[in-house]
Structure formats: structure tokens, C-alpha cells
Amino acid sequence: MTPLVPAPPRPWALASVAVVALLGVVLAAPLLGGAGAAVRFAFSHVCHQMPERSLWVGGGPVALCHRCLGVLAGLAGGLVAAPLVPRLRALGRVRAGRWLALAALPMAVDWLLGATGVWANTPASRLATGALFGVTAGLFLAEALLARSASANRTEEPACPPRPSLSPSPSRS
Amino acid sequence: MPTKFPSIAIGAAVYAVLSVLLTFVSQTGGFMAQTIGGCAICLAALAGPLVAVWHYTSTYSLTVPAGTGAGLGAGAGALGGVLSGVLTLVLQAINLLPSAEEQIARTRSMMLEQGGDPAQVDQQIEMMSGFTGNPAVGIVVAVVIGAVVGAIAGAIGASVFKKRGARMDDPAV
Numbered sequence: 177m178t179p180l181v182p183a184p185p186r187p188w189a190l191a192s193v194a195v196v197a198l199l200g201v202v203l204a205a206p207l208l209g210g211a212g213a214a215v216r217f218a219f220s221h222v223c224h225q226m227p228e229r230s231l232w233v234g235g236g237p238v239a240l241c242h243r244c245l246g247v248l249a250g251l252a253g254g255l256v257a258a259p260l261v262p263r264l265r266a267l268g269r270v271r272a273g274r275w276l277a278l279a280a281l282p283m284a285v286d287w288l289l290g291a292t293g294v295w296a297n298t299p300a301s302r303l304a305t306g307a308l309f310g311v312t313a314g315l316f317l318a319e320a321l322l323a324r325s326a327s328a329n330r331t332e333e334p335a336c337p338p339r340p341s342l343s344p345s346p347s348r349s
Numbered sequence: 350m351p352t353k354f355p356s357i358a359i360g361a362a363v364y365a366v367l368s369v370l371l372t373f374v375s376q377t378g379g380f381m382a383q384t385i386g387g388c389a390i391c392l393a394a395l396a397g398p399l400v401a402v403w404h405y406t407s408t409y410s411l412t413v414p415a416g417t418g419a420g421l422g423a424g425a426g427a428l429g430g431v432l433s434g435v436l437t438l439v440l441q442a443i444n445l446l447p448s449a450e451e452q453i454a455r456t457r458s459m460m461l462e463q464g465g466d467p468a469q470v471d472q473q474i475e476m477m478s479g480f481t482g483n484p485a486v487g488i489v490v491a492v493v494i495g496a497v498v499g500a501i502a503g504a505i506g507a508s509v510f511k512k513r514g515a516r517m518d519d520p521a522v
Contacts (some may be wrong), residue, residue, distance in 0.1 A: 187415065187416065191501075191504075194497075195501070198497070206473075209472075209476070210476050210479075212473070212476075213473055213476030213477045213479070213480065214476075214480060214490075216473070216477060217477055217480040217481065217487075217490060218490045218493065218494045219494065221368075221394070221430065221433075221490070221491045221494050221495065222390060222391050222394040222494060222495075222498055223390060223391055224375060224388065224390055225456075226459065227456070227459045227460045227462075227463045227465070228459065228462070228463050232463075235465065235466050235469050236460075236465065236469060236470075236473060237460065237463070237465075241388075243388065243391075244391050247391075251501070272505070272508035272509045272511070273509045273510075276505070276509060287388055291385055291388075313505050316505050316508040316509070317415070317501065317504050317505050317508075319508060320414075320415035320418070320504055320505070320507050320508045321415050321504065323414075323415070
């Protein structure tokens with residue numbers, strides 16, 4: 177019997193839960209005491225975590241800087257929203273490299289203008305440009321995971337019914 | 350099935366070298382170097398796994414599913430975490446990188462400059478010292494976070510490095 181509402185594809189669901197959980201842990205790090213220190217230490221391998229360039233929650237900085245937090249939040253948003261909005265998913269079927277490069281451009285310009293002292297970027301600009309890149313990456317990640325599920329489902333179904341054997345059965349011979 | 354280890358090793362080497370180089374720039378330079386090096390550290394964590402997927406798909410002219418990309422990325426991130434951890438220890442031993450204690454002291458002063466509550470800051474710093482003081486814990490954590498970030502980057506890389514007309518790796522998926 178076919179269910180009325182199809183179950184979400186497993187790889188996409190697992191990835192969505194994992195990324196949203198990761199985002200929750202990053203945001204809650206200042207409130208988690210010793211576990212929060214462990215989270216902060218873990219993410220120090222992938223982010224500078226400069227306190228003046230990080231969001232503060234409960235009197236302490238979260239475990240990622242503004243830009244990395246924007247990327248992670250955008251990734252979670254894009255990944256979760258992609259299957260719900262088919263037009264967004266359609267974006268994931270086109271050339272990923274070009275779209276990712278285009279989405280990274282505002283982030284690079286924001287960083288470059290700040291680094292060269294032309295314009296002082298703000299927490300909002302760092303979060304927003306990071307989130308734009310993250311959403312785009314999330315859409316491509318969702319498309320890749322959903323395409324994988326569709327492909328796996330296709331291989332589970334026989335392409336056509338088995339052919340009747342043309343050779344005489346042993347019992348008749 | 351083509352071997353994946355050379356691609357994983359190349360991705361890991363890219364991650365480790367970029368990560369250590371950018372850490373060196375950010376830890377030994379002024380505020381500008383800290384901003385430039387620090388902001389690019391996350392790029393190292395993304396670049397290594399992407400290079401692993403790119404090398405694999407280019408060498409064997411394949412299009413890989415998201416799961417294979419995630420596996421390649423996770424491998425490159427995990428191995429890169431080990432390599433960067435060992436390289437960091439070596440550079441700290443010959444005084445080319447600040448020791449863990451110096452880095453902790455720097456983080457403490459930055460958090461206090463940002464207006465953090467001294468008692469809370471000291472509590473967080475004390476907890477972080479427990480992790481940074483043990484190199485083995487540091488490498489294990491680098492492996493875990495490298496694998497997590499690498500898996501995400503590798504799955505996205507599978508979309509980025511699709512080959513038109515190429516055969517699909519892992520026909521069972």
C-alpha cells in the first residue's frame with residue numbers, strides 16, 4: 177500500500193538533522209559549560225573564533241565567527257528548505273561550480289574591502305554574505321542527496337517484468 | 350572500483366598545509382594578518398575535501414554520487430586533521446608557532462577586551478585549557494571535526510565536479 181505522504185529520503189533527512197544539530201550546538205556553546213568549551217575547541221580547527229567578530233550568547237561568544245555562522249545557518253536553511261520548494265531545487269540541477277562561485281563573490285568582496293581598509297564590514301554584512309553562500313551550498317547538497325535517493329529507489333525497482341523463459345522446463349523434457 | 354586513497358591523501362595534504370600556513374600567518378602577524386589568515390582557515394577545511402573529489406573525478410573521468418563525495422571528503426578531512434595536528438606540534442616544538450598556553454592567553458585577553466564577564470571568561474578559559482593541554486585529544490578532535498566538515502564539502506564537491514557524459518561511479522547507488 178502506497179503511503180499518502182511519501183517519507184523524506186533518508187540521506188537528506190539524516191544530513192538535515194546533523195547540520196541543524198551542528199548549528200544548535202554552535203549557538204549554544206557559551207551556555208553548555210565544559211561541553212561548550214569542547215565544542216569551541218573543536219571548531220577552533222576550522223574558524224578563527226575571534227570574539228570581536230563573533231555573535232555573543234549568554235555572556236560568551238558562540239563557537240563560530242559571524243561569517244562561518246552565516247555559512248552554517250545558510251547551509252542548514254538551504255538543505256532543509258530545498259525539497260519543500262521545487263523551484264529552489266531546480267537551481268541545484270544546474271552547474272554547481274558557477275553558482276557557488278557567484279554566491280561566494282559577495283562574501284569575498286565584503287572580506288576584501290574589510291581587509292584592505294576600504295570599507296569596515298559589519299556583523300550583519302558578514303552574516304548575510306556568509307548565509308548567501310551557505311544557502312546556495314545547501315541547495316546543491318540537498319539536490320545531490322535527493323538525486324542519490326531517487327537513484328537508489330530506481331535501482332531497487334525492476335526496470336521491466338522478468339521475461340518468461342523460452343527454454344523448456346526440466347520437468348517437461 | 351578505482352582506488353580512492355591517492356585522492357584522499359592529496360586532499361589531506363592540501364588541507365594540512367593550508368591550515369598550518371594560515372594558522373602561522375594569523376598567529377604571528379598583526380591584526381590584519383590575523384583577519385586574513387583567520388578568515389581563510391575555513392577555506393582550508395573546504396579546499397582539501399574539494400581537491401580530493403576533484404582529483405578522483407578527474408583522474409578516472411567519473412561522476413560520483415553524493416555519498417562517495419562525502420566519503421572522499423570525510424577521509425581527506427580526517428587525515429588532514431591528523432597531518433595538521435602533527436605539523437602544528439612540530440612547529441610549536443621549534444617555536445615557529447605560539448604554544449597552546451600563549452594562544453589561550455591571547456583568546457582570554459580578546460574576550461575580556463570585548464567586555465566579557467571576567468569570572469565567566471576565566472571559567473571558559475580554564476575548561477579550554479583542559480583540551481588544549483593534551484595533544485592527543487587535540488588530534489582526535491581535529492580528526493572528528495575534519496571528517497564532519499569534509500563530508501559536507503565532499504558531498505557538495507560531487508555536484509561541483511560532475512562530468513558531462515562521464516560514467517557514474519558506484520553503479521549500485
